[in-house]
Amino acid sequence: NAGVTQTPKFQVLKTGQSMTLQCAQDMNHEYMSWYRQDPGMGLRLIHYSVGAGITDQGEVPNGYNVSRSTTEDFPLRLLSAAPSQTSVYFCASTVARRGPSTDTQYFGPGTRLTVL
Amino acid sequence: GQQVMQIPQYQHVQEGEDFTTYCNSSTTLSNIQWYKQRPGGHPVFLIQLVKSGEVKKQKRLTFQFGEAKKNSSLHITATQTTDVGTYFCAGREAAGNKLTFGGGTRVLVKP
Numbered sequence: 001n002a003g004v005t006q007t008p009k010f011q012v013l014k015t016g017q018s019m020t021l022q023c024a025q026d027m028n029h030e031y032m033s034w035y036r037q038d039p040g041m042g043l044r045l046i047h048y049s050v051g052a053g054i055t056d057q058g059e060v061p062n063g064y065n066v067s068r069s070t071t072e073d074f075p076l077r078l079l080s081a082a083p084s085q086t087s088v089y090f091c092a093s094t095v096a097r098r099g100p101s102t103d104t105q106y107f108g109p110g111t112r113l114t115v116l
Numbered sequence: 117g118q119q120v121m122q123i124p125q126y127q128h129v130q131e132g133e134d135f136t137t138y139c140n141s142s143t144t145l146s147n148i149q150w151y152k153q154r155p156g157g158h159p160v161f162l163i164q165l166v167k168s169g170e171v172k173k174q175k176r177l178t179f180q181f182g183e184a185k186k187n188s189s190l191h192i193t194a195t196q197t198t199d200v201g202t203y204f205c206a207g208r209e210a211a212g213n214k215l216t217f218g219g220g221t222r223v224l225v226k227p
Contacts, residue, residue, distance in 0.1 A: 090159070107151075107160070
């Protein structure tokens, strides 16, 4: 299993540009999330999905869109990039939350995004 | 909303010494998870605690969940240079199921 994969690894955008960060997992996990991590800070939840066709907002959703058409893929779209969105973006997946014992989050390697 | 605080934010440790990092939640938790992130890497799951007062050990790491299920600690004995990184706790709310990460404790080891 490849686990959680993210592309691209690095990206530089100009203000106002749009782009999509890709995330895929091959573990048949139902629950997927997007986090952003700013320098020296923790992880803040952007959007999450509890299964195909179902998405919801996290703590910092503004400026981002998500969709979940398949169990495997959970892309994050930046609509109009701003310098405040310069960050490292992590995608994570976990088994369906049937109980606390199945709650482990598996993180992808991250996408380092700079918006000029 | 739920808040999860970690202290200290930074921990400079002499190699061979022990240290403890603490995690406190504003709400009661159904479980707490700990992750380690090496510099330039991604968070990697270490352990999950579910029961009130639970204590789990992984080699030199000891994890504890408070009796009230609102706080947790990670104690590392005989620190090694391989312990360098940021340790995050993440608490799952008992009501509402929201998972919130703490700000992390960044550990630097002096050889």
